[in-house]
Amino acid sequence: MANADQKKFMAQIDANKDSIIQRLAKAVAIPSVSGDAAYRKHVFEMADWLLAELKGLGATAELKPLGKQVLDGKELELPPVILGELGNDPAKKTILVYGHFDVQPALKSDGWDTEPFELVIDEKTGRMCGRGSSDDKGPILGWLNVVEAHTQLGLEMPVNLKFCLEGMEESGSVGLDELIEAEKDKFFTGVDAVCISDNYWLGTTKPCITHGLRGIAYYKLQISGPARDLHSGVFGGVVHEPMTDLFAIMSKLVTPTGEILIPGIKDLVAPLTDEEKQRYDVMDFTLDDINGATGSNSTVSEDKAKVLMGRMRYPSLSLHGIEGAFSEPGTKTVIPAKVIGKFSLRLVPDMTPEKVNELVTKFINDEFAKLGSKNTLTLTAEHGGKPWLADPNHWNYEAAIKATETIYGVKPDLTREGGSIPVTLTFADTLNKNVLLLPMGRSDDGAHSINEKLDVSNYIEGTKLLGVYLHEVAATK
Ligand SMILES: C[C@H](N)C(=O)N[C@@H](Cc1c[nH]cn1)C(=O)O
Numbered sequence: 001m002a003n004a005d006q007k008k009f010m011a012q013i014d015a016n017k018d019s020i021i022q023r024l025a026k027a028v029a030i031p032s033v034s035g036d037a038a039y040r041k042h043v044f045e046m047a048d049w050l051l052a053e054l055k056g057l058g059a060t061a062e063l064k065p066l067g068k069q070v071l072d073g074k075e076l077e078l079p080p081v082i083l084g085e086l087g088n089d090p091a092k093k094t095i096l097v098y099g100h101f102d103v104q105p106a107l108k109s110d111g112w113d114t115e116p117f118e119l120v121i122d123e124k125t126g127r128m129c130g131r132g133s134s135d136d137k138g139p140i141l142g143w144l145n146v147v148e149a150h151t152q153l154g155l156e157m158p159v160n161l162k163f164c165l166e167g168m169e170e171s172g173s174v175g176l177d178e179l180i181e182a183e184k185d186k187f188f189t190g191v192d193a194v195c196i197s198d199n200y201w202l203g204t205t206k207p208c209i210t211h212g213l214r215g216i217a218y219y220k221l222q223i224s225g226p227a228r229d230l231h232s233g234v235f236g237g238v239v240h241e242p243m244t245d246l247f248a249i250m251s252k253l254v255t256p257t258g259e260i261l262i263p264g265i266k267d268l269v270a271p272l273t274d275e276e277k278q279r280y281d282v283m284d285f286t287l288d289d290i291n292g293a294t295g296s297n298s299t300v301s302e303d304k305a306k307v308l309m310g311r312m313r314y315p316s317l318s319l320h321g322i323e324g325a326f327s328e329p330g331t332k333t334v335i336p337a338k339v340i341g342k343f344s345l346r347l348v349p350d351m352t353p354e355k356v357n358e359l360v361t362k363f364i365n366d367e368f369a370k371l372g373s374k375n376t377l378t379l380t381a382e383h384g385g386k387p388w389l390a391d392p393n394h395w396n397y398e399a400a401i402k403a404t405e406t407i408y409g410v411k412p413d414l415t416r417e418g419g420s421i422p423v424t425l426t427f428a429d430t431l432n433k434n435v436l437l438l439p440m441g442r443s444d445d446g447a448h449s450i451n452e453k454l455d456v457s458n459y460i461e462g463t464k465l466l467g468v469y470l471h472e473v474a475a476t477k
Pocket residue numbers: 135136169170171172198199216218383418419420421422447
């Protein structure tokens with residue numbers, strides 16, 4: 001049940017509906033793609049815009065430079081991290097809020113129905129379409145909307161807030177761990193718990209609270225041979241072809257039903273307990289939720305618990321793409337001289353990127369040796385992140401459960417997320433504080449896909465959820 005302050009706050013969010021949607025439209029219009037050097041200046045632009053918004057709301061905030069990185073052979077300045085603070089009352093709890101203002105790449109030609117960097121609102125369905133609307137600009141702005149509503153009402157914020165907002169999450173959070181380590185006894189002092197809104201409900205109607213994430217280990221596998229692309233009529237059957245080698249290796253990594261074939265990987269996975277299995281059996285979820293989100297009927301199993309475990313508690317290996325391969329329409333008869341296969345594994349307890357790197361490297365080198373090819377193979381381990389699992393028996397989770405009941409009128413499911421947010425474990429380990437994931441969007445939001453959207457109702461009610469959660473945090477012992 002909402003108390004009087006919470007009711008006033010919720011009414012103010014309803015009153016602000018148009019202006020906070022405009023705030024999201026402005027954020028989506030900045031194409032802050034972190035993984036493409038050509039867009040890097042927009043990630044900086046996004047950091048400047050957010051910094052100004054935070055300061056405009058009365059927070060103290062600064063940009064922390066992270067140095068440089070090498071991306072696709074080019075040296076590039078890393079986007080800064082925003083560290084901000086609102087309130088420092090020793091009588092109040094301090095919640096650290098993390099989010100990311102970078103996004104995945106998006107081009108209209110990928111198959112979007114609308115311009116990806118324009119927030120297009122369908123008044124009939126309430127869907128707000130645009131890259132970053134759900135992942136993760138909507139949720140970040142949710143926190144700002146909460147602060148604004150309190151100021152407008154002259155209502156005291158129930159907790160002190162610290163903000164840590166990064167611009168490299170979609171590209172491995174380069175430099176962030178080091179910054180957190182360096183600031184742990186400075187900026188991060190006094191943090192009581194952490195809240196991250198950067199994942200999704202399990203389905204489209206029922207909210208959830210998340211206490212686990214998979215980790216990631218991302219690889220680029222380069223095979224090169226000829227000094228230049230060749231005519232397949234002249235050189236086909238004459239040379240070892242890089243693409244043929246690459247297909248031979250990539251086809252041995254995983255089966256079409258998702259079984260990882262790299263020896264030793266399965267042995268790293270913590271065994272399933274009966275008690276854990278039961279949790280998946282009773283989770284409020286149907287295959288229609290997944291089918292709705294994928295727009296297909298293509299699950300690898302018809303068993304609900306197996307599908308859920310495939311996403312939450314087992315590793316997976318996905319093939320993402322091949323750079324350098326002929327991919328345009330038409331029928332070019334070319335032998336590409338150099339191709340780079342991209343794949344990643346999602347990691348679960350007790351896997352670490354280091355252990356996985358060892359096994360992947362050995363397997364790929366062994367398989368390449370079996371081909372007897374005269375080409376050259378180079379395997380690069382790109383970004384990695386460990387899996388994370390938190391204890392939900394904590395006041396941070398209690399507050400989130402109460403707030404969810406107030407906003408949505410149901411007890412939320414307790415879930416583990418299939419995606420990765422590498423910094424989560426860093427916060428848990430370095431600050432030694434409880435971390436909670438409190439999602440705003442739905443499973444069918446299409447994060448990383450075409451036509452990413454956030455429903456108006458999720459944005460508005462999700463903003464209320466973040467605010468009421470802070471009130472409930474203040475009320476817990
Ligand atoms: C769950 C979160 N919103 C997210 O999308 N995380 C990304 C992180 C990542 C890692 N490599 C590239 N991006 C994800 O899980 O893919």
